Amino acid sequence: MKQFYDVIVVGGGPAGIMSALASGKCGADTLLIEKNGFLGGAATASVLGPISPFHFKDEQVINGIPQDFIDRLIKENGSTGHLKTIDPFGSGDSLGFYDREKYKYVAAKMLGECGVDILYHSFIDDVMRENDIVKGVVTVAKDGLKQCIRASIVVDATGDGDIAFRAGENYSIGDEQMHRVSPSSAMFEMANVDTDAVFSYIKNNISDFEFYTDCVPMREFSRRFDQHFFVAQGFKSLVKKAVENRDLLFGRDSILLLNGIHPGTVHFNSTRICGGDSLSAEGLTKQEIDGRNQIDSVSEFMIKYVPGFENAFVSVTNASIGVRESRHIEGCYTLTGEDAAEGRKFKDVVSRGYFPIDLHNPDGGSGYGKGSVWQPLKDTYDIPYRCLVPRHIDGMLLSGRCISGTSEAHGSYRTQGGIMGIGQAAGTAAALCAFRHIQPRQLDAEAVQKKLISFGASVFRDEEKMLEEKRRAHEIVKKYIQAHRGNLITKPEILSQFE
Numbered sequence: 001m002k003q004f005y006d007v008i009v010v011g012g013g014p015a016g017i018m019s020a021l022a023s024g025k026c027g028a029d030t031l032l033i034e035k036n037g038f039l040g041g042a043a044t045a046s047v048l049g050p051i052s053p054f055h056f057k058d059e060q061v062i063n064g065i066p067q068d069f070i071d072r073l074i075k076e077n078g079s080t081g082h083l084k085t086i087d088p089f090g091s092g093d094s095l096g097f098y099d100r101e102k103y104k105y106v107a108a109k110m111l112g113e114c115g116v117d118i119l120y121h122s123f124i125d126d127v128m129r130e131n132d133i134v135k136g137v138v139t140v141a142k143d144g145l146k147q148c149i150r151a152s153i154v155v156d157a158t159g160d161g162d163i164a165f166r167a168g169e170n171y172s173i174g175d176e177q178m179h180r181v182s183p184s185s186a187m188f189e190m191a192n193v194d195t196d197a198v199f200s201y202i203k204n205n206i207s208d209f210e211f212y213t214d215c216v217p218m219r220e221f222s223r224r225f226d227q228h229f230f231v232a233q234g235f236k237s238l239v240k241k242a243v244e245n246r247d248l249l250f251g252r253d254s255i256l257l258l259n260g261i262h263p264g265t266v267h268f269n270s271t272r273i274c275g276g277d278s279l280s281a282e283g284l285t286k287q288e289i290d291g292r293n294q295i296d297s298v299s300e301f302m303i304k305y306v307p308g309f310e311n312a313f314v315s316v317t318n319a320s321i322g323v324r325e326s327r328h329i330e331g332c333y334t335l336t337g338e339d340a341a342e343g344r345k346f347k348d349v350v351s352r353g354y355f356p357i358d359l360h361n362p363d364g365g366s367g368y369g370k371g372s373v374w375q376p377l378k379d380t381y382d383i384p385y386r387c388l389v390p391r392h393i394d395g396m397l398l399s400g401r402c403i404s405g406t407s408e409a410h411g412s413y414r415t416q417g418g419i420m421g422i423g424q425a426a427g428t429a430a431a432l433c434a435f436r437h438i439q440p441r442q443l444d445a446e447a448v449q450k451k452l453i454s455f456g457a458s459v460f461r462d463e464e465k466m467l468e469e470k471r472r473a474h475e476i477v478k479k480y481i482q483a484h485r486g487n488l489i490t491k492p493e494i495l496s497q498f499e
Helices: 014-025 065-075 100-113 162-167 195-204 236-244 281-305 337-342 407-413 416-436 445-454 463-483 492-498
Strands: 004-010 030-033 079-085 094-098 117-119 122-130 133-141 146-156 171-173 188-191 209-217 229-234 255-259 266-268 313-317 327-329 349-353 357-359 373-375 381-384 396-398
Touching: 004 014, 004 133, 004 416, 014 030, 014 065, 014 100, 014 146, 014 416, 065 079, 065 100, 065 416, 079 229, 079 463, 094 100, 094 229, 100 117, 122 146, 122 162, 133 162, 146 162, 146 416, 162 327, 162 396, 188 281, 195 229, 209 463, 236 281, 266 281, 281 313, 337 357, 337 381, 337 407, 349 407, 349 416, 349 445, 357 407, 381 416, 396 416, 407 416, 416 445, 463 492
Parallel strands: 004 030, 004 146, 030 117, 146 396
Antiparallel strands: 079 094, 079 209, 122 133, 133 146, 171 327, 188 266, 188 313, 209 229, 229 255, 255 266, 349 381, 357 373
C-alpha cells in the first residue's frame, strides 16, 4: 500500500465505486477504502432491489461511467439493464435488475482495469487535517494496525458523511423542523416462489393493492433472467387479517415486493425501522435486531397467507440495514426540495436529478399520503458542483447521499442511480484538483463538465436524443402490451396511452 495518492475515496458503495472509476479514468493515482470485504455498499450488503431509474420519463439522465457499469454487468450475465415501468408511481420510470454477486465482481474488475487500488476490511480511525485542509486518513484494520495514508483530495462516499464530520464540517440531520429521518429498511429475498401464482393473485385482487405495474425489457439480456417482471405494493386485507391474528409484526401496513433477478425469487422492501440512531454502534445494533425480527415475521406471513409462497424460503438477507438518511453535510450550496420539484437549472451543474421526492413515513405504518410523500418533478433538476464542496473544509469532496441538500431534496437524489451520477462527478473533480494542485472550491465547474461529457455523461439535455428515446420506448412498450394482452396488471388507463 502506498503512503500517498492523488485521490482517496472512502466508501465502496455505488457513489464510491463511480468516484473511484472516474478518478482512475482521469489518470489519477486512486485508492478506494471499504469496510467490507467486497464492493457495493447498500447495493450488495443491504440487499437493495433493482437499481433505481437512470431515467426521467423516457429520457436517460444518468449516463457515462454508470452506464458503462450497467453495460458491463449485462455482458457478464449480471443484469437486465433498465426495464421501463409502465406506471412509474412508487418505483420511478425504470428499474435495473442485477445479480449482487456479479455486481461485486464487475465493480472490482473495472476498478482494477482503471488502475485503482482497493483496501478492504479497513475503517477510518482518524482524518489527517492541517488547519482546515484534509491531508489524508488514518485507517485501522482487523489486527489493530493503523496506516496513515495521505492524498491531495479525499472523497467522502461513506453515505453518512463520516469523513466530513470528523474533519469538523457542519451538518444537519433529517428535516429542518423536527430533525426526523426517513426510516431504514432490512431488505431480503425469498426463493422457490411460484411467481406466476403471485402475479395471478395480484391480478385477481387488484383492489387490495396501492400501486402495481408491469416492467418492460428495453434490450436483450441473459436468458437465465427470463421472466415477467412486475412491482406491487398491497396485500392489504391479508396484512390486516394477519396483524389482527398477531401473525405479523412489522413497521408497515402493506407489503412491497417485486421480482428478484433470478426466476422463482422475490425481493422485499417491506420492513420499516423507525427512530433510533444509525450513527452509533449501539443504535445500529438495535435497528439490526428490529430489522431481522421484521424479516422473520414478514417471510412467515408470506408462507402462511399468500398463494405462491407455500414452498418458499428466505434465501438472502441484508448484512447491514439500509440507511436512507442521516447526515446532510453543509456545502457551498444547499439544494432544496423546491429546487428539485421545480426542475431548477444551475450554471455549475455536474449531475442531474430526476427521481420524485420520495419521503418515507418516519413514524412507520401507512404509505403515501399518510405521513409519506411521493412528489413527481416538473422536470429534471441540476445538482450544482457547489453541493459537493464542503463549506468550510478544503482537501475533500462529498459524494453520494451526504452531499449538501435538505431532507426533501435528499428524498430525490438519494436513490442508487442518482448517487452514481453524483459519484462520477465527485471523482472527476477530485482528479482535476489533484492534477492542478488546487482546492475543490477553486476548480471551475466548466472543467468538470467538459471531462464528464467526454465520459458520455448527460450533463445537459440533448433534445434530439430525448425525442428518439421517447419514440423508441413507446414502440417497445406498445409491442410488449400487444404480446401480453390480458396478462398485465398495469391500470387500463395507463396501458391505453400506448395504443
